[in-house]
Amino acid sequence: MSVMVVRKKVTRKWEKLPGRNTFCCDGRVMMARQKGIFYLTLFLILGTCTLFFAFECRYLAVQLSPAIPVFAAMLFLFSMATLLRTSFSDPGVIPRALPDEAAFIEMEIATNGAVPQGQRPPPRIKNFQINNQIVKLKYCYTCKIFRPPRASHCSICDNCVERFDHHCPWVGNCVGKRNYRYFYLFILSLSLLTIYVFAFNIVYVALKSLKIGFLETLKETPGTVLEVLICFFTLWSVVGLTGFHTFLVALNQTTNEDIKGSWTGKNRVQNPYSHGNIVKNCCEVLCGPLPPSVLDRRGILPLEESGSRPPSTQETSSSLLPQSPVPTEHLSSSEIPEDTSTPEEMPPPEPPEPPQEVAEAEK
Numbered sequence: 001m002s003v004m005v006v007r008k009k010v011t012r013k014w015e016k017l018p019g020r021n022t023f024c025c026d027g028r029v030m031m032a033r034q035k036g037i038f039y040l041t042l043f044l045i046l047g048t049c050t051l052f053f054a055f056e057c058r059y060l061a062v063q064l065s066p067a068i069p070v071f072a073a074m075l076f077l078f079s080m081a082t083l084l085r086t087s088f089s090d091p092g093v094i095p096r097a098l099p100d101e102a103a104f105i106e107m108e109i110a111t112n113g114a115v116p117q118g119q120r121p122p123p124r125i126k127n128f129q130i131n132n133q134i135v136k137l138k139y140c141y142t143c144k145i146f147r148p149p150r151a152s153h154c155s156i157c158d159n160c161v162e163r164f165d166h167h168c169p170w171v172g173n174c175v176g177k178r179n180y181r182y183f184y185l186f187i188l189s190l191s192l193l194t195i196y197v198f199a200f201n202i203v204y205v206a207l208k209s210l211k212i213g214f215l216e217t218l219k220e221t222p223g224t225v226l227e228v229l230i231c232f233f234t235l236w237s238v239v240g241l242t243g244f245h246t247f248l249v250a251l252n253q254t255t256n257e258d259i260k261g262s263w264t265g266k267n268r269v270q271n272p273y274s275h276g277n278i279v280k281n282c283c284e285v286l287c288g289p290l291p292p293s294v295l296d297r298r299g300i301l302p303l304e305e306s307g308s309r310p311p312s313t314q315e316t317s318s319s320l321l322p323q324s325p326v327p328t329e330h331l332s333s334s335e336i337p338e339d340t341s342t343p344e345e346m347p348p349p350e351p352p353e354p355p356q357e358v359a360e361a362e363k
Contacts, residue, residue, distance in 0.1 A: 014297040018096055019159040027297035029088045031172050032157050038087060038172030045083075045190070048230050049076050051223045052197050056204045063207060068200060075193040082186035083171060090293040091176035092162035094143065094151060102144035133272035150273070152256055162291075166255040175255075178293065181286045184245050191235075191242045198231035252281040 014027035022031050031038075049072075057069035097105065124139030126146055137146045140153050143160045147153070152164035154174050163177035175183045201224055208217040218225055248258060252274045257263060263271040275281055 011301045012297070013295070013299045013301055016301060017295065017297070019093070020157055021093075021159070023297065030090050030297065031087055032167070032169075032174070034156065034169060035172045037169040041083070041170045044230065044234070045076075045079065045193075048197060048227055049193075051227050052201070055221065055223055056201060056227075059207075060200055060204060064203075072193070072196060072200075075189055075196060079186060079189040079193050082182045082189060085182040086175070086179045086186055087171045087173050089173075089179045089182070090295055090297070091174040091180075092164075092178040092291070093157075093174075093176075093293075093295055094145065094148070094160040094162055095294060096142075096160075097144040105144060105146075131272040133270065135272060150254065150257070163254060164256050178290060181290075184242075184249065184286065187238060187242045187245065191239045194231050194235050194238055197227060198235060201228050201231065249282055249285045250278045252285060 012027050014023045014030075017023075020033050022033050022035075023029060024031075052072065053069065057072065060068045124146075126137040126139075128135045128137050128149060130149060135149050137149065139146050140160050142153060142158065145160065147160055148162055150163045151160055153160045154164065154167050156167045157174055159174070161174050161176040163180070165175040165180055165183075167174045168183065171183065171186070173179070204224060205214075205217055205221070205228075208221065212220070245255075248255065251271065253263065253271060257271075263269055275284070
């Protein structure tokens with residue numbers, strides 16, 4: 001007799017997470033939904049470096065030094081590794097409040113601040129002291145939480161991100177507490193790679209021009225001309241962005257705080273997160289301990305949260321088997337199960353039916 005076995009479907013937490021993110025590899029890869037510019041970034045880096053390794057590196061390795069392609073390969077691999085680490089990781093998303101937690105916070109706010117009818121309620125803010133400096137914790141109406149210091153809600157990913165810096169479409173992800181150091185290393189290595197490729201392309205054109213002339217070199221190497229144009233227009237933006245973030249790292253400040261003028265406004269409020277030392281600020285931002293993700297993307301949801309409870313294997317198999325009484329007439333006296341019920345639990349015996357003849361006589 002065949003018995004059907006029902007397998008329980010495991011529901012991971014990333015499948016039910018709110019927000020506008022996409023997940024791959026069973027929740028291990030986390031990105032924003034808008035990934036078009038990220039693919040453009042990959043195409044520009046891979047395309048330019050492929051042309052450089054295919055044409056200029058072979059000539060320069062013979063004419064100048066074989067170390068030129070080796071160093072270029074190291075910069076290329078480091079840039080790609082930091083780019084993928086920035087794009088595929090959790091930037092520091094803060095989980096939203098559960099329904100019970102959100103109801104408790106709403107009740108607490110309504111109890112503490114009664115607003116007369118017709119008046120606008122005041123902003124939901126809590127004051128928090130850091131290094132003798134008052135910092136305001138703002139309430140997020142989407143996530144139903146009071147955001148931690150330096151956190152902000154990203155309108156593109158629809159998540160609150162801890163130590164939110166900015167949303168970068170070039171990497172296809174938010175930049176926050178858990179991936180900022182990799183983002184900074186990516187733009188730094190990309191700046192060096194762009195300068196390196198651009199400089200040796202110029203050297204390549206100069207060496208070829210000495211033999212066949214400048215115009216003939218341009219005609220014979222259209223790929224080199226394309227590389228020079230891409231590197232020239234990319235150089236200013238990437239190097240400028242690296243310089244700007246180097247300035248922010250030295251001050252222990254985020255792009256979001258710099259744009260809003262949080263520590264350089266009219267009140268001249270000092271940055272409570274700065275150590276007053278460039279070396280200490282750089283060590284904290286780039287070399288400090290990396291906090292783990294609080295999302296637990298690959299955790300398993302309970303059955304109550306993941307949907308209706310599937311029937312167990314025992315219930316399924318028992319419902320498929322025919323329900324027939326046990327034929328006791330073929331069993332021996334030793335095989336017949338004993339009645340373990342007590343005398344109080346046994347039903348009273350039924351009176352015997354009178355014979356048919358006696359019943360007719362009584363009538």
